[in-house]
Amino acid sequence: MKIAFVGKGGSGKTTLSSLFIRHLAAAGAPVIAVDADINQHLGAALGLEEADSAALPALGEHLPLIKDYLRGTNPRIASAETMIKTTPPGEGSRLLRVREDNPVYDACARPVELDGGAVRLMVTGPFSDADLGVACYHSKTGAVELCLNHLVDGPDEYVVVDMTAGSDSFASGMFTRFDITFLVAEPTRKGVSVYRQYKEYARDFGVALKVVGNKVQGPDDLDFLRTEAGDDLLVTVGHSDWVRAMEKGRPPRFELLEEPNRQALRLLRSAADATYELRDRERYTRQMAHFHLKNARSWGNERTGTDLAAQVDPAFVLGENVTASA
Numbered sequence: 001m002k003i004a005f006v007g008k009g010g011s012g013k014t015t016l017s018s019l020f021i022r023h024l025a026a027a028g029a030p031v032i033a034v035d036a037d038i039n040q041h042l043g044a045a046l047g048l049e050e051a052d053s054a055a056l057p058a059l060g061e062h063l064p065l066i067k068d069y070l071r072g073t074n075p076r077i078a079s080a081e082t083m084i085k086t087t088p089p090g091e092g093s094r095l096l097r098v099r100e101d102n103p104v105y106d107a108c109a110r111p112v113e114l115d116g117g118a119v120r121l122m123v124t125g126p127f128s129d130a131d132l133g134v135a136c137y138h139s140k141t142g143a144v145e146l147c148l149n150h151l152v153d154g155p156d157e158y159v160v161v162d163m164t165a166g167s168d169s170f171a172s173g174m175f176t177r178f179d180i181t182f183l184v185a186e187p188t189r190k191g192v193s194v195y196r197q198y199k200e201y202a203r204d205f206g207v208a209l210k211v212v213g214n215k216v217q218g219p220d221d222l223d224f225l226r227t228e229a230g231d232d233l234l235v236t237v238g239h240s241d242w243v244r245a246m247e248k249g250r251p252p253r254f255e256l257l258e259e260p261n262r263q264a265l266r267l268l269r270s271a272a273d274a275t276y277e278l279r280d281r282e283r284y285t286r287q288m289a290h291f292h293l294k295n296a297r298s299w300g301n302e303r304t305g306t307d308l309a310a311q312v313d314p315a316f317v318l319g320e321n322v323t324a325s326a
Helices: 013-026 050-054 059-071 103-108 138-149 189-205 219-232 241-247 259-274 281-304
Strands: 002-006 031-035 110-114 117-123 158-162 180-185 209-214 233-237
Touching (some): 013 110, 059 103, 138 158, 180 189, 209 259
Parallel strands (some): 209 233
16 A cells, blocks of 8 residues: 655654554565655654664665666657656556565665564655755655656555655645555644645545544544544544654664554554555556646656657556566
8 A cells, every 4th residue: 555644844744654664564564665755854763873864865866767767668758868757657667566676676775674574765865955946845756756656566565655744745746646645633723724735635636535633632632633624533643652762762662652552553554454445546547647747738848858748658557467567
């Protein structure tokens, strides 16, 4: 399953996504963790030292390799240079799978050892001083979107993405790349404003959205979130001494996480697993084409000097049974 964690800055989305990743790893599930937030805190939340987090290879810095590999022998793509962040796969494209080894993972993913198992961690890369005034941070997350467009996963395989803060993912089609989106919301007006905005933007695209209430301290907080989110409220999380210790760099064994919070993580996994049977692979592929054509008209054709609409393979549907090119 492809799972996104979103929320306003400071909502706790990175902390909760890291707890969910630990929960999956402890159960022995194969996991690819992706830090798509340019603030780049997921590595630290998974226990990496600051220097190790800073040394993680940035997806954006390996974009030529990623494009060249994913292009494969797709005859609709004239060259890797004409691929943009929304380029969809087609006949002849190479695909990424959760359990495999490939040149993209070799260059861009690093194993992170956690209690009970290890996960692959990939990061967009931070917004550097050299980018100030000349680069849009969406160019950093473009590599993530391109990989998600070419990634296939089956049941009991997980891709967990810590997204950019707020509703910034709507600047591209990346918000439609997930089986379920967990929106982390504090019990405040600001906390639920991102939920309302996300709900409004996503309503026409079949996005499965569930709210995870965070920093909930009592019945008043719970009632507030129930009133604001209604049936979209899946679960709430309160204070955690385990998380406090983790944030100080001294996490206990994961099995010592408080039982109410462990139960919350089990509910998140159950909600994610339940989406597998609801997958609409044709709609998923159509949405890729929709956003690709939109980006092509807006800026892609002019930037590449190519009619990028020709990259869309109308007969191709992305699914687990698709055979990638050699």
